[in-house]
Amino acid sequence: MTSIARENGTISVRPSLYKTLFATCIGNALEWFDIAVYGFFASYIAHAFFPVTDPSVSLLLTFGSFGVAFLIRPLGAIVLGAYADKHGRKASLLLSINLMMLGGAIITFMPGYQTIGLAAPLLILVARLIQGFSAGGEFGSSTAFLVEHFPERKAFIASWQFATQGASTLLASAFGLGLAQCLSTDQLMAWGWRIPFAFGLIIGPIGLYIRRHVHEPQRYAQAEKSAHPVRALFGRQKRLIAVAIGLMVVSTAINYMLNYVPTWATRTLGLPASTAYTATLVAGIILTVVTPIAGLAAERFGRVRLLWSALGLLGFTILPAFWLMSRDVTAWSLILLVGWMALLKSVYFSTIPSMMADIFPISTRASGMAVSYNIAVTVFGGFAPFICTLLIRTTGSHFAPGFYLMATVFLSVLALWQAQKKQR
Secondary structure, eight states, X not given: OEXXXXXXXXXXXXXXXXXXXXXXXXXXXXXXXXXXHHHHTHHHHHHHHSOOSSHHHHXXXXXXXXXXXXXXXXXXXXXXXXXXXXXXXXXXXXXXXXXXXXXXXXXXXXXXXXXXXXXXXXXXXHHHHHHHHHHHHHHHHHHHHHHHHOGGGHHHHHHHHHHHHHHHHHHHHHHHHHHHHHSOHHHIIIIITHXXXXXXXXXHHHHHHHHHTSOOOHHHHHSOOOSSHHHHHHHXXXXXXXXXXXXXXXXXXXXXXXXXXXXXXXXXXXXXXXHXXXXXXXXXXXXXXXXXXXXXXXXXXXXXXXXXHHHHHHHHHHHHHHHHHHXXXXXXXXXXXXXXXXXXXXXXXXXXXXXXXXXXXXXXXXXXXXXXXXXXXXXXXTTHHHHHHHHHHHHOOTTTHHHHXXXXXXXXXXXHHHHHHHXX
């Protein structure tokens, strides 16, 4: 259903809240589903597309192609963000989901190394570059689309951007567990790993169809457009980029710390892999359920109040939590630590998209959000496992990752203080 409103003597049409949510969040869900599936099935992808004389080399090449997608995301943010600011949010959303489906189709249907030789790893690299490029612009365009359609519900509606990330990871985990139970190792190696990627291709056309039938936000349509949004962004709004990156820092650091938990728990703490994956599963459930609830709470109690509360609790509890975990290394202590981080991240994460949208003017909003988001993810998220491993090795302390999170809390506190000054 759509609603019709009269504003300044003109009639505007906008889709329903739920249709708008589905149209925008399905692209974000597809992006994170593909990321999670690629990581979960990396060993099978390595066997299919890379030389198998040395399994370790094959796996390294597979994760190398995974990492390349993150390196190209800032370029996708600049190009697709500028495209959204110049030609419309809807146009950019359609382009990004088409690119996602193209990358997914290459991975799903491409013959293996045994059939086409070196073309297989090269095409996998191309597919990951396409997916990384499209993902770079998805967040900025889709969040701008949401908050410009429903500014009165921006905290709640934008929180779904991050709730869908948790849901996508849960869905990818379900595929991994289900296929491992239903298929043999040989079947998974031969064709079973392609099933979740094929599922993603089924989701894509549904999202494409719905995105074609949504309207451009009236606020964007009536706003003055910038002929060169990227030039304006990096020329006059560098401080705004820095503030938006700072807001994202602690959230993305926790996100990739949660991804690092299985490695940290098994290699550093000596816990079984089943315990580590149970903890990450609990975190995924909390992120999926609590984030939109926190978005609703932000509408009632205010976004800034929730942000300061989450940062305050993180600042005062994260080091003691890691210290207690290192003193009593059990399955329950790991689950409690991970669950506490996920809970505070959900509260903080829920309001960040709408806060970032408010930082930038409409003329550079999609570009500004896309660039700042992807810089934060690439630098403070992508390097989080490396930094935590280095800290553990340097200090010899099991709770050294807590120091990294404390540093990111401090950066986000500074950014929130600056954002609050700008709002005033």
